[in-house]
Amino acid sequence: MTATTSRVNPNVSAATARAAAKAANENQPVTFGKALNTALADGLVADNSVVIFGEDVGTLGGVFRITDGLTARFGADRCFDTPLAESGIVGMAVGMAINGMRPVIEMQFDAFAYPAFEQVASHVAKMRNRTQGKLSLPMVIRIPYAGGVGGVEHHCDSSEGYYAHTPGLKVFTPSCVEDAYLMLREAIDSDDPVVFFEPKKLYWSKEQVDLEQLAQEYEGKKSAKTEGRARIARAGSDATLITYGPSVSTALAAAKMAAEEGLNLEVIDVRSIVPFDDETVCASVRKTGRAIVIAEAQGFASVASEIVARVQERCFHSLAAPVLRVTGFDIPYPAPTLEKYHLPSAERILDAVDQLQWEA
Amino acid sequence: MSADASSARISEVSKKFGITPEDYMLPARHMINLLNPDGSLRPDNEQGTEPGHEYPLPSPARLMEAYAALVTGRRVNDQNSALVRQGRMAVYPSSHGQEACQIAAALCLDDNDWLFPTYRDTVAVLSKGVAPMEVMTSFRGEWHCGYDPKAYKCAPMSTPLTTQLLHAVGVAHAAKLRGENTVVVAMCGDGATSEGDFHEALNFAAVFNLPVIFFVQNNKYAISVPLSHQSAAPSLAHKAVGYGMAGERVDGNDLMALMAIMTRAVRMAREGNGPLLIEAHTYRMQAHTNADDDKRYREDSEVQAWIAKDPVTRMKAYLEDAGLLTEETVAKISEDAEAVAKTLRDGMNQDANTDPRELFEHVYSTKSTQLAEQQALLADELDREEA
Numbered sequence: 056m057t058a059t060t061s062r063v064n065p066n067v068s069a070a071t072a073r074a075a076a077k078a079a080n081e082n083q084p085v086t087f088g089k090a091l092n093t094a095l096a097d098g099l100v101a102d103n104s105v106v107i108f109g110e111d112v113g114t115l116g117g118v119f120r121i122t123d124g125l126t127a128r129f130g131a132d133r134c135f136d137t138p139l140a141e142s143g144i145v146g147m148a149v150g151m152a153i154n155g156m157r158p159v160i161e162m163q164f165d166a167f168a169y170p171a172f173e174q175v176a177s178h179v180a181k182m183r184n185r186t187q188g189k190l191s192l193p194m195v196i197r198i199p200y201a202g203g204v205g206g207v208e209h210h211c212d213s214s215e216g217y218y219a220h221t222p223g224l225k226v227f228t229p230s231c232v233e234d235a236y237l238m239l240r241e242a243i244d245s246d247d248p249v250v251f252f253e254p255k256k257l258y259w260s261k262e263q264v265d266l267e268q269l270a271q272e273y274e275g276k277k278s279a280k281t282e283g284r285a286r287i288a289r290a291g292s293d294a295t296l297i298t299y300g301p302s303v304s305t306a307l308a309a310a311k312m313a314a315e316e317g318l319n320l321e322v323i324d325v326r327s328i329v330p331f332d333d334e335t336v337c338a339s340v341r342k343t344g345r346a347i348v349i350a351e352a353q354g355f356a357s358v359a360s361e362i363v364a365r366v367q368e369r370c371f372h373s374l375a376a377p378v379l380r381v382t383g384f385d386i387p388y389p390a391p392t393l394e395k396y397h398l399p400s401a402e403r404i405l406d407a408v409d410q411l412q413w414e415a
Numbered sequence: 416m417s418a419d420a421s422s423a424r425i426s427e428v429s430k431k432f433g434i435t436p437e438d439y440m441l442p443a444r445h446m447i448n449l450l451n452p453d454g455s456l457r458p459d460n461e462q463g464t465e466p467g468h469e470y471p472l473p474s475p476a477r478l479m480e481a482y483a484a485l486v487t488g489r490r491v492n493d494q495n496s497a498l499v500r501q502g503r504m505a506v507y508p509s510s511h512g513q514e515a516c517q518i519a520a521a522l523c524l525d526d527n528d529w530l531f532p533t534y535r536d537t538v539a540v541l542s543k544g545v546a547p548m549e550v551m552t553s554f555r556g557e558w559h560c561g562y563d564p565k566a567y568k569c570a571p572m573s574t575p576l577t578t579q580l581l582h583a584v585g586v587a588h589a590a591k592l593r594g595e596n597t598v599v600v601a602m603c604g605d606g607a608t609s610e611g612d613f614h615e616a617l618n619f620a621a622v623f624n625l626p627v628i629f630f631v632q633n634n635k636y637a638i639s640v641p642l643s644h645q646s647a648a649p650s651l652a653h654k655a656v657g658y659g660m661a662g663e664r665v666d667g668n669d670l671m672a673l674m675a676i677m678t679r680a681v682r683m684a685r686e687g688n689g690p691l692l693i694e695a696h697t698y699r700m701q702a703h704t705n706a707d708d709d710k711r712y713r714e715d716s717e718v719q720a721w722i723a724k725d726p727v728t729r730m731k732a733y734l735e736d737a738g739l740l741t742e743e744t745v746a747k748i749s750e751d752a753e754a755v756a757k758t759l760r761d762g763m764n765q766d767a768n769t770d771p772r773e774l775f776e777h778v779y780s781t782k783s784t785q786l787a788e789q790q791a792l793l794a795d796e797l798d799r800e801e802a
């Protein structure tokens with residue numbers, strides 16, 4: 056990059072202005088959305104083959120503003136709007152990935168990714184395999200998902216199960232600001248297609264994170280740090296709450312309440328649903344002997360079911376109680392006024408904790 | 416690119432031809448047809464051409480090259496159908512009768528241009544340069560497509576209808592962003608034009624002004640369903656105008672017309688005039704695949720009537736009349752076709768030697784712990800079986 060003067064104050068260099076801005080921001084918390092936005096921008100800087108497209112991602116910056124400012128900064132060749140056609144967006148991304156690009160595409164909402172499902176299941180997931188490794192598809196499909204934001208009908212699905220069930224896809228879902236940045240960078244750099252689930256309710260959540268330092272660390276290492284690795288969100292010893300995405304904060308809240316009653320719960324954030332980190336999850340359950348899996352998605356035939364099965368197969372002799380699930384009910388996602396009855400709550404998690412056969 | 420810019424592009428092209436944008440986008444009133452079924456050249460005023468819809472005749476050398484490929488294509492179709500009957504291949508969707516379309520689609524492209532074929536386009540894939548046994552890999556029941564798409568600039572044959580058209584759009588878009596002037600031919604059938612991805616692909620290609628030629632082989636059937644149940648449009652080529660691109664109809668059993676149209680289409684696309692839709696009128700002479708029974712939905716007399724329109728005999732008659740086919744060239748052409756057929760026979764008569772352990776190798780760029788465990792499980796089973 057060439058040295059330019061700051062647009063805000065032409066008398067100082069851009070570098071000085073950035074340093075000053077950084078100092079001023081040092082103690083400013085960063086939102087989850089800003090972390091994603093920065094990861095996209097840094098991805099565009101790092102690799103010329105990265106392109107971003109989707110519905111309203113250009114001038115508007117996306118309905119959640121995750122692509123805010125990218126078209127202005129990088130030009131319409133790097134970040135652009137498409138016609139309204141989700142299959143078209145994914146299918147075109149497949150072709151661009153075949154021809155040397157790294158598309159990062161946005162599905163506007165979880166339920167509006169369904170028109171693209173054929174492209175995802177039949178091509179995105181299978182291209183590497185059906186070409187014996189000759190064609191890889193380095194692409195990211197970003198999907199804002201899950202509830203807790205009072206969204207109207209068709210705006211709150213937890214659809215991760217459909218994708219996790221499909222071999223050939225990687226499925227990531229960050230639950231904290233640091234992971235939002237790091238996991239998206241990793242997804243962009245991955246040579247496999249990644250379906251990247253962003254919990255909508257976290258977009259505006261804030262944490263004290265130094266993104267610039269994170270970026271430097273990431274670019275220094277570039278090795279996978281989050282892919283296939285679960286995160287211990289809270290260390291504990293009495294039981295393990297296994298969860299991901301929007302339910303991590305709920306599980307942490309439950310753990311806090313339990314602590315007041317003298318129970319020390321461990322909370323595992325799966326974060327990389329595929330590939331799945333059996334090791335971290337099972338090590339925790341073997342240590343505590345009790346586990347509950349928590350997810351917003353309907354429980355039947357879900358990611359939560361899979362985790363229960365894996366834990367049970369691998370940790371049977373360490374278990375003091377059956378592994379339980381706290382998930383959404385097996386009903387279509389309810390209206391905004393009723394979603395609180397559907398979503399796993401800290402109280403419902405604690406009720407499940409009570410059932411973990413403590414009397415022994 | 417905005418819609419306004421797209422229509423500006425269309426009016427600019429039409430101006431070059433001295434016609435209105437509508438006349439440029441709408442197909443010519445009649446389909447383009449240069450040769451009669453008996454191989455005689457149609458008079459200028461009966462070729463279906465109009466101002467802006469003119470197609471120079473291909474050179475004799477080009478026609479001879481295409482004819483040689485046509486003969487090989489027919490031989491390949493018939494050889495493969497025989498191999499299916501002998502149980503050496505699971506399934507083969509033959510393009511018998513459609514070979515002229517197959518040849519033109521591939522031969523009009525340069526080496527760096529991409530082809531996106533369907534399951535019926537074996538002959539086009541061969542003509543793009545893919546080695547015969549590589550082309551046949553998936554039909555013999557293998558788990559992968561058999562060739563390196565990047566090496567040949569030829570995508571794997573696509574079965575999910577019209578999904579590949581969007582990939583074609585993406586390949587063209589990537590090339591355009593890098594300033595390369597790659598042209599892409601994207602193939603599909605008449606029935607497939609009802610699919611959503613057909614619409615999305617044509618719309619994207621037009622909005623982003625991409626050099627993609629959508630090449631529809633209208634063989635009148637989608638398995639058992641006739642075209643009248645797929646579309647109420649005046650023709651499939653007429654669909655182009657709704658997207659802001661030009662459409663054209665061509666006799667799909669007339670290799671000369673196909674070469675003429677596709678050559679101009681590729682030139683137009685390469686010059687930045689945006690996408691095109693070509694509808695080739697042909698006929699599926701055989702059942703959908705060997706597994707289908709076409710007696711259940713069409714009269715044999717209908718099939719018989721198309722024999723007279725055969726693309727191979729038609730082209731041969733023309734070349735003979737034009738004095739281009741010597742005894743020597745005829746012998747050479749059929750020798751080359753025989754050689755390909757022999758390669759297929761020899762290859763297919765050997766059992767595919769697939770190691771099931773490889774099924775885990777290419778799911779991801781690096782094998783997950785879980786897949787490694789499952790691979791070990793299968794390997795253990797196989798080891799015990801072999802012991």
Ligand SMILES: Cc1ncc(C[n+]2csc(CCOP(=O)(O)OP(=O)(O)O)c2C)c(N)n1
Nearest residue numbers: 535574575576604605606607634636637638
């Ligand atoms: C999305 C999808 N739906 C259904 C099928 C099953 N199918 C395979 S070929 C075919 C008919 C296609 O007809 P057409 O597009 O006219 O091509 P043709 O087979 O005549 O070459 C159908 C229905 C499929 N392959 N993909």
Ligand SMILES: [Mg+2]
Nearest residue numbers: 604605636637
């Ligand atoms: Mg058909």
